[in-house]
Amino acid sequence: MRIKEYDCAFSGHIFRQSRVRNDGHRIEETQHMNFAKLAASALFLALGTASANAVSITFEEFTAAGFSAATENAVVEDFENATNQNRSFAGIPPRNLAGNQYGELDDFGYMSPLVGNFRSIGGVGTGTTCANLLDLGPAGCNQIALQYDPGINGQLNILPENGFWSLNSADTLGIRWRAQLQGGGLFNRLAFAIDDPADAGQKILDIFVDGALVLTRTNLPDAARWLAVIDFDTPVDLALIDIRTSERDGFTLDGASISAANIAPVPLPASGLLLLGGLGLMLVARRRTSA
Structure with missing residues (x-):
């Protein structure tokens, strides 16, 4: 069995990927859930930084x-x-x-x-x-x-x-x-x-x-x-x-x-778009590694 660990600076969680023949599907689902939490946390921080009032x-x-x-x-x-x-x-x-x-x-x-x-x-x-x-x-x-x-x-x-x-x-x-x-x-x-x-x-x-x-x-x-x-x-x-x-x-x-206030649709900040794009590429790479 091979273990890989990924540290998350946003939430402090450690994500583990295991190549276990009989239990791989369950561990893969856990990885996807934690990754979604990571993406949500990153987006929240990006939006919160952009919305500071003056x-x-x-x-x-x-x-x-x-x-x-x-x-x-x-x-x-x-x-x-x-x-x-x-x-x-x-x-x-x-x-x-x-x-x-x-x-x-x-x-x-x-x-x-x-x-x-x-x-x-x-x-x-x-x-x-x-x-x-x-x-x-x-x-x-x-x-x-x-x-x-x-x-x-x-x-x-x-x-x-x-x-x-x-x-x-x-x-x-x-x-x-x-x-x-x-x-x-x-x-x-x-x-x-x-x-x-x-x-x-x-x-x-x-x-x-x-x-x-x-x-x-x-x-x-x-x-x-x-x-x-x-x-x-x-x-x-x-x-x-x-x-x-x-x-x-x-x-x-x-x-x-x-x-x-006359409210117009608020576009996603550029920092948020970059974060989402980078996290998406990470997910693709991890799926290929686990395949």
Whole structure:
């Protein structure tokens, strides 16, 4: 009996080929099964390497034209049509101006049927934005707020230009956006506008995408409006965006948008094709050797 051993760098298995007269058929089947596992493992590694995602961000002064260009064919949430299904307030009654209810939200935050959920990153807001405009609880703002203009401290509605509504961080540590299309679906771009972040003293604005820091800004002009656009190299169906500021540094968020991805058939990476071709030649050679 002659034994040949083949080491597999992908799975660590050893493949044995035996020239046993009465049992050769069974051993040959075992070889084919292990070879299929080898091929699948190699292809998985090739595809996984090729599908690594990358994120890029642009951050610029807000203009209506710039926002329109960045959100062409996107789904946009401007918070102008809030209902009881979108939000519940942290206290009863909420603040009221001309019949419009607004103020600090409960722990569920704001549930947009279009672009996902918004809530506080954490912290307790105790600044003047919270205390004088939005607070509905006994000890500062523990959650973000739905704001109705006129706002306070330069924090106002941004979109539409004649609108009144926005989300305010309410002096907490910032706003967390769990971005997701209604009914699911892949997307490759997010955009949003923010008003008056990081504008006093040593205040800091940080933006995170799925836990990774992608942008930091400090000492921005007072009451300035900004447009952030986040692009994904590979389409995703869910993203966690943290817009984080220093405590007691309120800002408003408006025009949160998601651009659905147009998915074309993805060709097999060249590395995958080469691996499959090489493995196929190995199989042919091994069959001839065992014949």
